[in-house]
Amino acid sequence: MDKTALGKIRLFLFDLDGTLYLGSRLFPFTRPLLSRLRETGRDYRFLTNNSSRSVADYVAKLRRLGIPAAPEDFVTSAQATVQYLRETLPGAPLYVCGTASLKAELSGAGFPVTEDPDAAAGIVMGYDTELTYQKLWDVSRLLTQRPDIPYIATNPDLVCPTEFGFVPDCGSVCAMLQTATGRRPLVIGKPEPRMPRLAISRCGVPPERCAVVGDRIYTDIKCGQNAGIPGILVLSGETTPEILAASPDKPDLVLRDAGEILVALEA
Numbered sequence: 001m002d003k004t005a006l007g008k009i010r011l012f013l014f015d016l017d018g019t020l021y022l023g024s025r026l027f028p029f030t031r032p033l034l035s036r037l038r039e040t041g042r043d044y045r046f047l048t049n050n051s052s053r054s055v056a057d058y059v060a061k062l063r064r065l066g067i068p069a070a071p072e073d074f075v076t077s078a079q080a081t082v083q084y085l086r087e088t089l090p091g092a093p094l095y096v097c098g099t100a101s102l103k104a105e106l107s108g109a110g111f112p113v114t115e116d117p118d119a120a121a122g123i124v125m126g127y128d129t130e131l132t133y134q135k136l137w138d139v140s141r142l143l144t145q146r147p148d149i150p151y152i153a154t155n156p157d158l159v160c161p162t163e164f165g166f167v168p169d170c171g172s173v174c175a176m177l178q179t180a181t182g183r184r185p186l187v188i189g190k191p192e193p194r195m196p197r198l199a200i201s202r203c204g205v206p207p208e209r210c211a212v213v214g215d216r217i218y219t220d221i222k223c224g225q226n227a228g229i230p231g232i233l234v235l236s237g238e239t240t241p242e243i244l245a246a247s248p249d250k251p252d253l254v255l256r257d258a259g260e261i262l263v264a265l266e267a
């Protein structure tokens, strides 16, 4: 894919941090790019793996940064998890190692959330900023005593960026539980294809007219490729030219930042 092909894309699936902003700093091209896309009959969605916060939290965060955002602009790993659970465990009571916000989203979607491990028919792991040792104990016991219990993780990220560096995300807690119990969860979020596929089905755009845009090869670019749609890497976040050169997975297109999409559309 080269830059001239950007004009054919009807639906852009954007990662957030590192792609449209960095921490609390909005990139100068973000607002003009998003409005240009909709003005020209194109569309976009925001794809986030972070399951610790609700869509309402994200709408508020983006509006604070100056991005006009509505709940329907988002596809989250929690929403994709709900979709998966509806297909495989409809209405099942769940033990959730996640935030109050994730629990509310799951119970609001028709899955009773139980604090009693013995009442659970499935386990959901999220990015749990409210993690306690009791939850680790309960999940370890369930995974050991009930080898067939469905065990699902919203996202595989090992770390989440902060202003000082990194803190453990869902993937690190799952790795700890794997060390203890030998079990690995089924993963829903990026790099699995479920989130881009959910966005595509909601928007009704053919996959060849879609692209994922993100700053991480092993989550953003991979999820596009796993869903059969092009992955556009931006070098405005986590990936350096050295990381790109060393990666076995190559993006379909590499841009300095997402502002280059705006330039290409106006050319």
Ligand SMILES: [Mg+2]
Pocket (backbone or CB within 6 Å): 015, 016, 017, 018, 019, 214, 215, 216, 237
């Ligand atoms: Mg990112």
